[in-house]
Amino acid sequence: MEKYTSSSIYSMQDLDQFIKDAVSKIENQDEVDAEEWSKKEGWSVEHFNEKVRDRLHEAWQIEYELVSDDEPSIGEATMYMSYGDDKRDDVTSETTFDAIINGERTATTRLESWKGTQWWIDLKVGDVITLRDTKINLPTSRRIKVRITRPAHKLIPQTVQEIL
Numbered sequence: 585m586e587k588y589t590s591s592s593i594y595s596m597q598d599l600d601q602f603i604k605d606a607v608s609k610i611e612n613q614d615e616v617d618a619e620e621w622s623k624k625e626g627w628s629v630e631h632f633n634e635k636v637r638d639r640l641h642e643a644w645q646i647e648y649e650l651v652s653d654d655e656p657s658i659g660e661a662t663m664y665m666s667y668g669d670d671k672r673d674d675v676t677s678e679t680t681f682d683a684i685i686n687g688e689r690t691a692t693t694r695l696e697s698w699k700g701t702q703w704w705i706d707l708k709v710g711d712v713i714t715l716r717d718t719k720i721n722l723p724t725s726r727r728i729k730v731r732i733t734r735p736a737h738k739l740i741p742q743t744v745q746e747i748l
Contacts, residue, residue, distance in 0.1 A: 622672055624691035626683040631670040640740045642696035646704050647734035650684055655712045655729050663715040681717040705736040
């Protein structure tokens, strides 16, 4: 269905459908697909349910793809978390950084309460960023580059505009 705008002219039938769609989306906004989230992030569904589900109101997801090191980068961020026992069964990588390299991770979730989240939210489709595998910048830190393929979006929209 197309996006509705204030400058568009619609029939009563169109407006009726718009209202039905809006109500349906609002009623179902708590239903985040944990399996879909897990496939993008590499974490297990159990990890999502234990660590993320209760914080969905402040969770933003950003999707990306691995690109060549030759691409110019607009900034650098960290990607150093160890999956431990919380990774999906089909993920072989031990860290979020290695999962990106191995094609097992194509997104990250950032919470509004975390330092640096606004930087992630401000990224646009096509932006290339450098990811580092250590929390602090070390001479031995490994780096990769990713291109943003879907900008930050709330896992649960908070406004009608975000829902529609």
